Amino acid sequence: MDIHSIILPTRPEDELIPATSSKQICHVRIRPRTARTYLTAIEGISEEFDYKKILQKMRKRFCCNGSIQMSKDDKPFIQLQGDQRKNVVDMLVEEDIIEKENIRVHGY
Secondary structure (H helix, E strand, C coil): CCHHHHCCCCCHHHHHCCHHHCCCCEEEEEEECCCCCEEEEEECCCCCCCHHHHHHHHHHHHCCCEEEEECCCCCEEEEEECCCHHHHHHHHHHCCCCCHHHEEECCC
């Protein structure tokens, strides 16, 4: 399945605008779960994408489990097991979901 089929256009003009045209910032964060295990959180992906399909593709590609969580301000974010920061950045850029300049990686 092509990742571009995940975009849900609302108007005919939206089909002509590439997904990477927005200046939205995506944050990739890591936090420790226990002494040696980590969770990776991806926030700021545009809500025009289907989070379930992106999560499914990430889980399959990175061989890890993950879920869609809601932040305190009721915005969805993707949470993955393990330190997947480099993999996430590579996939988001490779699939043209967001430009590399608009991704901020936080953590160690």
